[in-house]
Amino acid sequence: MQLNNMLKFKMGWIQVRGLHTDVVLSSRIRLARNFSQRPFPHNGAVKTLKATLEASFEAAKKTAGLAAAAYLKLEEMEDLDRQFLIERHLISPEMAKNYSSRGGVVGDKEMLSLRINEEDHLRLQGLEPGLSLSSLWKALNTLEEELARTLPLAFDEKWGYLTACPTNAGTGLRASCLVHLPALSATRQTAKLLEELSRIGLVVRGFYGEGTQPYGDFFQISNAISLGPKEEDIIDNIQRVLKSLVDHEKESRMILARPPHKSKLEDRVYRSLGILSQARSISFEETMQHLSRLRLGVSLGWEMPVDLHQINELLILSQPAHIQMIEGSELDAGARDLVRATLIRKKLER
Amino acid sequence: MQLNNMLKFKMGWIQVRGLHTDVVLSSRIRLARNFSQRPFPHNGAVKTLKATLEASFEAAKKTAGLAAAAYLKLEEMEDLDRQFLIERHLISPEMAKNYSSRGGVVGDKEMLSLRINEEDHLRLQGLEPGLSLSSLWKALNTLEEELARTLPLAFDEKWGYLTACPTNAGTGLRASCLVHLPALSATRQTAKLLEELSRIGLVVRGFYGEGTQPYGDFFQISNAISLGPKEEDIIDNIQRVLKSLVDHEKESRMILARPPHKSKLEDRVYRSLGILSQARSISFEETMQHLSRLRLGVSLGWEMPVDLHQINELLILSQPAHIQMIEGSELDAGARDLVRATLIRKKLER
Numbered sequence: 001m002q003l004n005n006m007l008k009f010k011m012g013w014i015q016v017r018g019l020h021t022d023v024v025l026s027s028r029i030r031l032a033r034n035f036s037q038r039p040f041p042h043n044g045a046v047k048t049l050k051a052t053l054e055a056s057f058e059a060a061k062k063t064a065g066l067a068a069a070a071y072l073k074l075e076e077m078e079d080l081d082r083q084f085l086i087e088r089h090l091i092s093p094e095m096a097k098n099y100s101s102r103g104g105v106v107g108d109k110e111m112l113s114l115r116i117n118e119e120d121h122l123r124l125q126g127l128e129p130g131l132s133l134s135s136l137w138k139a140l141n142t143l144e145e146e147l148a149r150t151l152p153l154a155f156d157e158k159w160g161y162l163t164a165c166p167t168n169a170g171t172g173l174r175a176s177c178l179v180h181l182p183a184l185s186a187t188r189q190t191a192k193l194l195e196e197l198s199r200i201g202l203v204v205r206g207f208y209g210e211g212t213q214p215y216g217d218f219f220q221i222s223n224a225i226s227l228g229p230k231e232e233d234i235i236d237n238i239q240r241v242l243k244s245l246v247d248h249e250k251e252s253r254m255i256l257a258r259p260p261h262k263s264k265l266e267d268r269v270y271r272s273l274g275i276l277s278q279a280r281s282i283s284f285e286e287t288m289q290h291l292s293r294l295r296l297g298v299s300l301g302w303e304m305p306v307d308l309h310q311i312n313e314l315l316i317l318s319q320p321a322h323i324q325m326i327e328g329s330e331l332d333a334g335a336r337d338l339v340r341a342t343l344i345r346k347k348l349e350r
Numbered sequence: 351m352q353l354n355n356m357l358k359f360k361m362g363w364i365q366v367r368g369l370h371t372d373v374v375l376s377s378r379i380r381l382a383r384n385f386s387q388r389p390f391p392h393n394g395a396v397k398t399l400k401a402t403l404e405a406s407f408e409a410a411k412k413t414a415g416l417a418a419a420a421y422l423k424l425e426e427m428e429d430l431d432r433q434f435l436i437e438r439h440l441i442s443p444e445m446a447k448n449y450s451s452r453g454g455v456v457g458d459k460e461m462l463s464l465r466i467n468e469e470d471h472l473r474l475q476g477l478e479p480g481l482s483l484s485s486l487w488k489a490l491n492t493l494e495e496e497l498a499r500t501l502p503l504a505f506d507e508k509w510g511y512l513t514a515c516p517t518n519a520g521t522g523l524r525a526s527c528l529v530h531l532p533a534l535s536a537t538r539q540t541a542k543l544l545e546e547l548s549r550i551g552l553v554v555r556g557f558y559g560e561g562t563q564p565y566g567d568f569f570q571i572s573n574a575i576s577l578g579p580k581e582e583d584i585i586d587n588i589q590r591v592l593k594s595l596v597d598h599e600k601e602s603r604m605i606l607a608r609p610p611h612k613s614k615l616e617d618r619v620y621r622s623l624g625i626l627s628q629a630r631s632i633s634f635e636e637t638m639q640h641l642s643r644l645r646l647g648v649s650l651g652w653e654m655p656v657d658l659h660q661i662n663e664l665l666i667l668s669q670p671a672h673i674q675m676i677e678g679s680e681l682d683a684g685a686r687d688l689v690r691a692t693l694i695r696k697k698l699e700r
Contacts, residue, residue, distance in 0.1 A: 263630060263631060263688060264631070266630045267629055267630035267631040267632075267691070270628040270629065270630055271624075271625055271628055271629050271630075273624075273628050274621075274623075274624030274625045274626075274627050274628030274629065275621055275624045275625065276624070277624050277627070277628070278620040278621055278623050278624030278627070279617055279620065279621050279624065280613060280616045280617035280620055280621075281613060281614070281617040338613060341617070
């Protein structure tokens with residue numbers, strides 16, 4: 001449990017400054033980059049992987065954004081620490097499984113970070129609260145230019161940046177937003193909307209990205225294609241679609257908040273508050289579902305013992321590895337459910 | 351809505367003085383009696399029914415227990431008033447359906463009452479909190495002797511008191527207790543126990559007696575046979591069985607209140623508190639189920655914003671006709687659910 005000091009970090013991306021934070025929890029961009037003349041990580045010898053890790057650390061230390069960052073080698077950590085990094089969206093579940101010679105660099109407030117020897121040699125990640133892909137792109141662009149000064153990044157005039165998986169080639173860019181769509185879900189519009197999004201080149205996933213279920217009406221929406229359009233065009237496109245999705249969600253919330261729907265919604269929202277305020281044992285999945293309703297209530301201006309930021313924080317802290325970090329010991333699922341319920345009850349006490 | 355002043359009555363039988371009130375909410379005895387030389391009510395002409403009603407009123411006024419009672423003619427009431435009397439356990443659902451020339455006499459705190467022209471001409475009813483059939487029998491015996499001084503009650507040396515339905519002949523006595531068996535239910539012992547009770551001549555019914563479902567683990571237990579044994583023996587028998595049932599329920603509660611069951615039970619009980627404290631709409635059936643859990647929590651000494659008496663009161667006040675009386679207007683089911691939720695929330699606010 002080496003990382004428990006990270007519990008005290010202020011995660012910049014769960015703040016509620018920024019645009020449309022009642023619908024968009026966070027924006028994220030990642031850039032996939034690879035060293036030229038070097039096999040991709042899944043084919044790399046241990047020696048090569050280690051060289052990539054060290055070279056990346058050295059390059060990061062020379063950047064403005066990551067000079068004072070935390071430099072993490074996954075193989076020096078316990079399982080729980082790696083799970084914790086997944087829950088912070090700082091490494092992928094695959095990296096935690098195959099962690100030898102893998103590493104990460106985590107900047108101030110976790111807003112800028114690197115993943116080293118994931119699928120690609122290097123993945124640059126930026127996270128910000130609200131809908132703010134454009135400003136995020138500027139920050140990441142700067143970081144990339146700084147890294148490129150010392151690292152030999154593979155770039156082809158025709159194919160752009162080369163990546164381990166061809167679907168990431170070209171810009172190597174994936175822009176995504178974590179959105180909360182309780183009203184669109186309640187009015188059964190999500191299935192149709194998500195289908196439309198996929199037709200215009202966007203992908204929808206659950207809270208933890210690829211292969212995860214959408215609990216509590218939280219969705220990750222990102223671009224499917226990184227080859228072809230320019231970076232700015234990809235970002236403009238997703239930002240524009242997200243803005244329209246935000247409007248649609250907000251309209252649906254206003255409809256739900258008026259008769260004849262209001263009383264049913266109120267009942268649902270406040271029952272969730274009641275359960276979270278009193279439960280003695282609760283799973284993470286159930287927690288997400290209830291917090292989702294509280295979030296909706298808060299966004300409608302209803303009286304609640306917590307604000308949006310506190311709800312975002314509870315979403316993060318309620319995750320399994322976080323619960324164990326907070327408790328200071330490894331716990332099975334049943335024991336975690338007890339600790340989680342106690343944590344939530346305390347946060348909801350006014 | 352003539353009876354809304356009865357809302358302010360203190361119902362004696364929902365107090366928590368008496369024996370084993372954490373398991374036995376109330377004890378009840380009813381005595382079926384009929385006038386000699388007069389057809390039973392279902393065969394009676396209107397004129398005869400009215401004569402029975404008036405004669406019974408006159409006789410009751412001469413008794414010590416009912417001299418200052420409320421004298422009610424069901425045909426002079428609104429539907430809602432009759433529903434209210436059912437919910438107070440003062441008349442039967444059949445009387446409310448077929449109310450012409452039917453009536454009731456309701457004594458102080460509703461502890462002694464008469465039903466006139468129900469299935470039999472006269473049914474004497476006594477209600478007391480806790481397990482107290484013996485003292486109740488004395489009070490009812492006194493009332494019956496007083497009534498018999500002026501009313502010609504049909505009695506046969508061989509068959510005892512004659513009744514409309516032969517199953518009530520003999521003593522005409524039914525003793526019953528309203529019991530709360532959440533721990534026996536949680537440990538799946540009720541089905542077997544209820545089967546055993548029926549083998550020894552007892553009948554188990556739901557909250558409202560015959561033909562009603564047991565919600566919230568509330569059961570009415572009464573004697574099946576009234577012909578044969580003496581009154582005292584019927585009462586001694588049911589009192590003895592009930593005492594053993596109470597012990598069994600209390601033992602099961604203690605087991606549930608210890609590890610490994612405790613944490614699961616705590617979670618269940620407090621979630622019910624959370625839902626009742628925050629719901630904006632709730633049915634009577636769901637209310638009973640949650641109040642049942644609160645009752646169990648209180649009986650185990652757990653911290654709760656209400657005591658046993660307040661829970662008993664909420665059980666009564668949450669019933670559909672009561673909700674409409676409280677609100678002062680007739681309401682459909684959806685509107686009642688909103689008023690009920692508000693009432694409960696207020697009572698649970700500390």
